[in-house]
Amino acid sequence: MFYGYVRLPIMARRLPLLLLLWLFTDIYFFQAVKTLTDNPFIHTAYRLIDFILIGGMIAVIFLRRSGKTAQSLIAALMAFMLLTFVPRLFSLPVLLIEDITRFFRGIPMRALWVSELTMALAAVIFLVVLFGITRGRHFYRVRRETLFFPDLPEAFDGFTITQLSDIHSGSFSSNTGVQKGLDLVNAQASDLVLFTGDLVNNKASEMDRWITAFSKLTAAYGKFSVLGNHDYGDYVRWESETEKQDNLVRLKQVHGDIGFRLLLNQFISIKKDGQAINLIGVENWGKGGFHKYGDLGKAAAGLPEDSFNILMSHDPSHWDAVTLGHHQHIHLTLAGHTHGMQFGIELFGFKWSPIKYIYKQWAGLYEQAGKYLYVNRGFGFLGLKGRIGMWPEVAVITLKRLTM
Structure with missing residues (x-):
């Protein structure tokens, strides 16, 4: 965990688990993105966000966590991770329900409207998280x-x-x-x-x-x-x-x-x-x-x-x-x-x-x-x-x- 009640080294020890969970949601959510668009620019931008976040996690592991640079990096990483991870996590049940029904229907193509619903839900949650990061502190x-x-x-x-x-x-x-x-x-x-x-x-x-x-x-x-x-x-x-x-x-x-x-x-x-x-x-x-x-x-x-x-x-x-x-x-x-x-x-x-x-x-x-x-x-x-x-x-x- 990563606030005042658990020491920051514990965050580093749990980063591999967090990274695996983040990667799972990332790959799964990407299915909705591919259903909505085949634009290579959007696909590349999606992956670029992945590389930035993974690079930040690796830097946190190896940087001296008591330094100001590391503390600033950790704070930025938390914000970035929450902005990308939380909207995907809370919108994934929509995709999961669709996949369960697809399994019993012979696994047809994903429905466009389901992916649209997933993206809309993720957008709403993104705005809530953004408000919390920018305004929530006061x-x-x-x-x-x-x-x-x-x-x-x-x-x-x-x-x-x-x-x-x-x-x-x-x-x-x-x-x-x-x-x-x-x-x-x-x-x-x-x-x-x-x-x-x-x-x-x-x-x-x-x-x-x-x-x-x-x-x-x-x-x-x-x-x-x-x-x-x-x-x-x-x-x-x-x-x-x-x-x-x-x-x-x-x-x-x-x-x-x-x-x-x-x-x-x-x-x-x-x-x-x-x-x-x-x-x-x-x-x-x-x-x-x-x-x-x-x-x-x-x-x-x-x-x-x-x-x-x-x-x-x-x-x-x-x-x-x-x-x-x-x-x-x-x-x-x-x-x-x-x-x-x-x-x-x-x-x-x-x-x-x-x-x-x-x-x-x-x-x-x-x-x-x-x-x-x-x-x-x-x-x-x-x-x-x-x-x-x-x-x-x-x-x-x-x-x-x-x-x-």
Whole structure:
């Protein structure tokens, strides 16, 4: 996979499989092209696109992936591959259905109208992908959830939380685009603003340009944050361990510069009208090779019994592995990390992305035994400089007291 939640070397290891799948769809889709036209110029152009993409894949395998040239090549390759692969993949069922019927009909020539339908469907999907690559990175959506709890303190009935996650400031280039999202956050006028990790891609300096803009986020009861896997500088080569640690120290300072109180395996009480709820923040903890800096036991030490608790934990795998079994009841966990893979489909309640085959909880709201997890699709982007179907998100959660 190739976004923020899986390291880039894994992409290189899976390139042969991706290449085989891409070649299959390419050859199969070409049957529709040949049915529609025998123009040699169009056939040559079709093959030229193949050679460019295959050459890019080979270059990614052999280039040093931490260099800027390689990173730019990877981003361009992702966009190019999605533009060519996704339209063909989602339109191929039309050809497949025709071939099944052709088999039972003695394998006659392909019908012209079927190839036309295949091409029209591919064109529509191409435009959707093109929009995602060119405009999707700042196509912010507000997603709202109202959660009911019987033990929510009365003073917090109707309390609102705006959650941001996965800012990845090192990927930003448009001041106007980013400000559009920040204005949307402030427009929610929530009681709390909570950020669940990955402020940068690798280095604290990536945030320098954006400190002023993000510092203008407002919330009546404060702004709080935790660290994500990218915030530790684990995915970039440093001259020394000291340089890496200095970067982390600076990153923690940046959280303060933009007005966020960074919670490092600790909790804080939010008080209102003489009552309180607890906000817990753990450092990054993830399965599948990610570091386990988070310590929920340490963070929750000293929590009052029967208190109302909200946890910020960057990686949603922490919920199943640790949070659900913790002796202290965690009413709501807020996570991010997956980005919804920055690619998927969400229509009329249907939700799908390839990331679902890696993460059990990957986008939106989940519930188990009266405990809730909300996985934010992310504010920013990484790798692919766009979002297709999984739009950048500002989540607004309203807490309500359930009356019997």
